[in-house]
Amino acid sequence: MAVSSGYKGSGVQAAPLRVLGPLEVSGELGAVYVAPGRQEIVLGALVLELNRVVETTYLVDVIWAHDPPKTARTQVQICVSRLRKALSDGGIDATIETRARGYILRAPEDATDIGTFRRLVTEAHALARDGQKAPAVDMLRLALGLWRGRCLAGAPSEVLAGTAARWDEIRLEAVETCMRLELELGRHEHMVGELQQLVAHHPLRERLRGHLMVALYRSGRQAEALDAYHQGRAMLTEELGLDPGRELRDLAQAILTDDADLALAEPAEARSLVAMPLSEAVQERSADPEPVVTPRQLPADIGDFVADGAIVSEVCDAVTEGQEKGQLHVVLVLGGPGVGKSTLARHVAHRLATEYFPDGQLYCDLRGRDGQPVGPAQALGRFLRALGVPGQAIPDALDERAEMYRSLLADRRILVLLDDVVSESQVMPLLPGTGSSGVLVTSRAQLTALPGARRFDLQPLSPEQATHLLGRIIGQHRVENEREAARGLVRMVGGLPLALRIIGARLAARPHWSLTSMWLRLQNEHRRLDELAYGELSIRASLSLSYDGLAAADRRLLCLMSLAEGTEIPSWLGAALIDDRTPHPADLLEPLIDMRFLDITAMDQGGEFRCGLSQIVRTFVHERLPAEIPESERAGAARRMVGGWMALAERAHKEIYGGAYTIVAGRAERWHPPEDHVRRCLRDPLGWLESEQTNLLNAVELAARSGMDELCWELATTLVTLFEARGYPELWARTHKIALTAVQEAGNERGQAAVLGSLGTLHLHRGEHEAAGPYLSTALEIFERVGELSGQALCLRDLARIERHHGDDDRALALYESAERNFVRAQDVIGRAYVLGEMAHITMRRADFARTRSYLDEALGICRSVGFDRGQALTLRRLGHMLMYQQRYEAAERTLLEVLAMVGASGDLVGEGYVLHDLGRVNAHLRRVEQAVQYYSQSARIRDRILDHSGAAAVRADIVAILGRPMASVG
Template sequence: MPSTGRKLELRLLGPMEIRYDGRPHAVSAPRLRTVLGTLLLRANEVVSLQHLADSVWEEAMPADPANQIAACVSRLRRTFRQMGVEQDVLVTQQPGYRFVTDGVWLDTLAFRELREEARRHQEADDPRRALAALRSALALWRGPVLSGAASRAWQPELRRWEEERIAAHEARFDTELSLGLYEDLISGLSLFVQQHPLLERPRAQLMLALSRSGRRADALRLYHDTARLLRDELGVSPGPELRRAHERLLHGAEGRDTPEPEPPAVPAASPAHHPPARPARPAAGQPKVPCQLPGDLGEFVGREDETRHLLEVLAPGGTTTPVALVVGPGGTGKTALAVHVAHRLRSVFDEGQLYVDLRGLDTHPVSAEEALARFLRELGLSGAAIPGSLDERAALFRSLIAGRRMLLVLDNAGDARQVVPLLPGTGSCGVLVTSRSRMTTVPNARVLELGVFGRRHAHELLRRLVGDERLAAEPHTSDELVEYCGRLPLAVRIVGAKLASKPHWPLHKAAARLADERRRLDELTHESLAVRSTLELSHQGLSPAARKLFRRLALLEVPDFSDWVCAPLLDAPLTEAEDLLDELLDTRLVDVISPPGSTRPRYRLHDLVRLFALECLREAEPKVEWEAAVQRVAETTLALAGIAHRRICGGDFTVVHGTASLSSVPSDVVERTTGDPLGWYEADRPTITALCLQTAELGQDELAWDLAATSRCLFSVRFHFDDWLLTHDGALAAVRRQGNRRGEAVLLLGLGDLYLTRRQYDRAVPLLEESRRLFHLVGDCHGYALALRKAACADRVLGRPERALARWQECLPLLRAAGDLEAQAQVVRWMAQTELERGRREEARAFLRDAERLVTFFHGRSAAQVRLSQADLHLAEERLGPAYEAYGRGLRDATALGDLSGRCAALLGLGTVDVRRGGLPQGEERLRQALDLARSIQDPLLESEVLLSLAAARRAAGDAAGSVALLRTGAALCRRMRAPLRLRRFLDALAGHSAEVAGSSTT
């Protein structure tokens, strides 16, 4: 989206809009708008006087058109100068004029740039970024080009732009199909087909989406409806693409035997005056959906019989899901075999391969819930769309992959509880599990026991690691090495890696170290002792400072980490800590797990490496130093979370802090993240959660609850409900152990807010009331007011508006005393919304004036929400122009902040205005987008509001049955939320339908 700095912004994709420096400006004279629109449609090109005259005067041409056009251009130049535009955007150039876009943002150009960006991403085999670019391009459209001011002379340009819009939609649908986003796609495609009933390609795409989501009967019905429509309207039969889709459905292929090549090609944006090409068909053989597999080992050797057995077990096609379980002791190469076989099966399971390391032997293994969340995100769901419970996640996952040829690799499973919820439900999928346990309760599992290498394969592995020259120089010694290793793959690999990392070592030196039986177990045992002895050799080569970092990295109970954590761990400057981390990387004691060139690289200690480092730590440092190091990292995380919180809220508002000192936080770490604190949050969210739990376990309850409370706003805006619940539950247990009443009050407030956000009022209200009581008990007036204001929010929804207003009035003086501007603005805005719902517009207006005054002192989420409330007031007063403008600004603000609920509310408002203005297609499209968003963030309150407006739109379109169905859905939502006032609105609307039907019958 364009910047709101000092820039001229022009929008043609919809009604003409002009902004400069973020402020709207109008060109009201019809003739001026026509001249400007004609020039903008051919921006950067010379538009002849004749074409300009034809555009302005379609029939009765005046005697002096050139002079009158010149006068119009002069007035337009003056208008732009009055706005403050310094550059000359209107240039005289024979045989007419040219609009120059240097330094100008024009939505038509932005649309084509985004389409070109999508094409580049598609060529780079990055369909997700291509899809994001296409969605951004289509989001620029607010209606037909220059709607409401069209000239007959514009028709060729307008048709070309509509063709480009259709092509972009079709490319978007193709890309969503390639990513397997069938369920999300169906609603959007269905609406698009209704709006463009005679376009055949979208109907073929919808057939494919329906069939791949398990709705084959609906897909066949759509084909027959399409054939009938084309016959009745045009007298033609379906074209080749529709017929091919139909034939695939009849043969049960669902597009797979003759696959839609993936990913689809995205057409480049068309230059002006040339019709855009239709989307090119993608080249055959390109990969489909995700492949999460680690790379196959170049030095993989042997296991031919085992590989053949697994390939047979995992052949799809039966009625049950094939499950192969590779079991054996540590060091036998279970993971290497599983990954190797999975790569062999990619052509069989051609719709995707999912991989997760379950870390079953870790102190904090990956739960089935977390594994499912990862898989669902990889399949295209946002964090907000992922259900909360294990059963719901498992059911949704099974639904998404039902009938698809996908392979799951579940590595390092600890027990069946980790595995069973992840199993697909259809025989088209396969599951490959590695574990040290046989896990006999896993359904349909075929177990393969993995033992040590044969001599030939052990030699081959050593040769690939060490090289032919060194083995040939000491052939007998290589035999000794293999036997000393007991042909255990991990042991051979360890010895080979040692020799490869020390090219100056002769083989006999390694053999001599292994020859002593008293040391051999230390060198070769497949459990931690073997790893410990090997790692000790590398550890001894580290500098003392690098050893300290290595030891202390093991303290962090995180799956992976960023480089900045090294500074507080050592209490050292960031650059020094980064140099020491590089030393660990060079010795392979730390792994880089992010892709090359990543702007936010992530690092990890292997599980066994971490155990070794912990042993070193216990020998070298007292426990008090360990705990101090963890505390410094947690305090730094708290400081960084605070910066991100202030970016969202506009200040240190709506949060109660503990007594944790932040004096030791490294300033260079803070400077590193200041530029993009929200990006830091997205990358290090697992670190926040893990450190909150770890400090809670260490008894650092004050730090734990402060970290949870400070991160609450971030969890809320991004709808990371799992992290919100984990941090608050873990910290709550700690503060209760310590008898920390204030911390308990803060965490109960956070949990109450969580359930309030999820509209679970029966769970939210008791927590908020108890929080309020505890804040009162400890004499914290600010906390008391924050809890009371949230309890009042529940009162408002539960049909107690007077009580809500009274409680908010009680909050305000306490919030003023605390200097909490954002909380004040929120309260006053909620009061305005409540009065507006009661039909008291003047009272609402007065409260909104107070809210607007408050948000002038800060920028953040609440400031954007105040503008949305002002738009609601305009809408209630039928002031549709100001409402539309305010909702548009609210949409831009919410998008910039990543505020999904604010974006939903803005789309709801814009769609409602469109419908009231008579723009039903555009209004319904926006309302459908809002409905999808409300459901994705699991907000039934917002969903009910959208359903009410959507029902009104359907009623205006003459679809009484569709309107009634939406109203009934909304009424059911309100009943579940126990929201009587909102329920009454749905019941009244349903009663209105009944009255209309009765009136029609009487007539």
């Protein structure tokens, strides 16, 4: 396209991931090959949503718009795996991370051309608002030069094409802005050819046609300008049955009458006739004279202001967009204490004041310097005096003051900045009556009752922005000399601007202090808030204003929330902490969210929000905790919290296994969240365990620290359901080490046996048969002493596995039979089904296929009767093995493919690794070498991923055997 010619690569380094045109990837060694089709579509979708989670269901939809295959999720996983390898091999600074519901492509924004484009356009808009039009045009030209065609041109996906089309529209908007600015700079004579090309490519875009008409007119080509209009009108009538818009019609009339308003504006004028209707332009030239009194109440802007440029631009646009339409727009900048609301609002106000609000600016801090909110009558009195009303003429009544205020602002363009608003009742009387003025509000509260308000939720600074701010305060050289310490300080305060300014002020006042020394001071949590104070700046004081405004019950709940570690806390947990049985526990947290003490971080599987406390808020609340909550109450809250996690984990295990099977149940008290919420969360019980992994691990550790040994070992052993299915042996070991210490210190024999037995199973899971024996023997001895049947059965089952590994099948069968009897006595049908499957493995090796089939049929029937999908898959896999022993390889393949679909659907990575290995062996027997190697390679990758390195080595040995030669690397 003509607008981008000559600018490609000029001052902009090529991004490794490019989607502004056909998908291209290049790394340190040159172009990186991405297979066309599915891989191309998946990578394109991830790039368009850079640093945001893309759900697997969406990826399935973009690949298969209709009727996706049953193996769709598996194929997406394969695509992602291959893309990871391609990015890694290409030396590209980007990684694809797995999340509970999908994937996220992690990379700097400038690693993609779309991120560079977004940044350049944002900077161009900022330059234009500051009156720097020529640099703004240069920036836009650089941005448009990144385009090589339509976004993701050629990607074979209708769904993805729809998403990409939005970026094509954004590109055209940037083109239109660039053309407008060039016209305002007087470059019309050089633009005619380029605009003619643009109009030819986009004949229905009226704004581009208007730019062409103005360029022709100013170049002395009035007839051609009118001809361009008539061509556009004819096309609109023919194509759409519509007349041109009013703006284009007014422009044509102005050209026809040679209206003087079409002459090139003086450089000092900020607005262009091209960007507004002619009638508005004429009105602007006949504006009323300046009022006698022009208030200039804005506090000073901050010289070292740092913020997200996109947010600043969006707030600026929101404040000013109502002027042209005559509509009043109230713009809210919301956020927690110290997040920089007031600083951003003041910066925006100064940026807009001269150009958009020449009749003055009014300002009021509505929280008040003494912490007492300023009433609207008091604020109106100050505003009326600032507007020139003598004190004796100001009415006493609130409504009369508001009427006078609205009358004075009716025909004037004044910006009203209301800082730190406490409630909507403060704001409503201070709103102007017309849209010529603007209103900018900052608040810690949500202010949801303000009608028609535009809301901007301000977040803490990103690590890059925060480091930049620190550098502007203390000097960039100090930050560069201690880059890691600077990052540590940023992490410590969560990117909170107020905290960073305090740190910066202290370091600036003490140039002999290192950043590392400041970081060490903040390590002491008990003194952290003392360190985050300097002069009138204080994090504690800022938080106290909001905290003291909470109701007593909300303060109590907030303090107890600090007992919950982690950044994503489910909504039910608040109810557990205060033992509230409400069916809607999320409602209890709303006041804390409204006042920004809790941040909403995600949604859980039950459709409820998840929230978290920032590190600064957590420190503040921990400081208040002892004074607000007695020790006994804190202990009870912690017990209910861990009891809630225990209840949910136990329920997840039952949903997966069809009941309380293959586990030793404890006697700790549970706290049960609302049943409706539990049912929604546990629609995918294994997925829920995965998504709550961090919180569940924290609960195990909290139970150990708090002396809740029974809850500690119960929760740890219940989580084996997750560790075993998803391949987390290191977490299995970590939780059980914590639990074993807890039960040993408490003298809890039954708990010791449960943890020791589970550790024995872990060693077997790792293939460490010799190490497993002592754990299992000790556990069995204790279980026999305390009369725990389920525990005895589990230990006997695993001891049989050891004997089978040593080749003593007779001894193994005897132990399995003892285990089966105990499972029957304990009414554990799934434990019995598992043992039947293991016995079938031995009889199969003895070629006793009739007995083998009998065992497997009974085990399969049990698993189906209780809905234990993983058991069904395991039993069918045993059946596949039997068919392989019988050399019925086609039948074995059909059975194993059924198993692969089952384990893939349930997310059972361990099972998937094993079944892929089995399928490789079947295809090797059928002499399908290529297919066998493919299955083997997939199995090796999964086993490496779950840290089963011995299993991966065995798979690679099979690859070497089938190929007849060593391979440098596989998978």
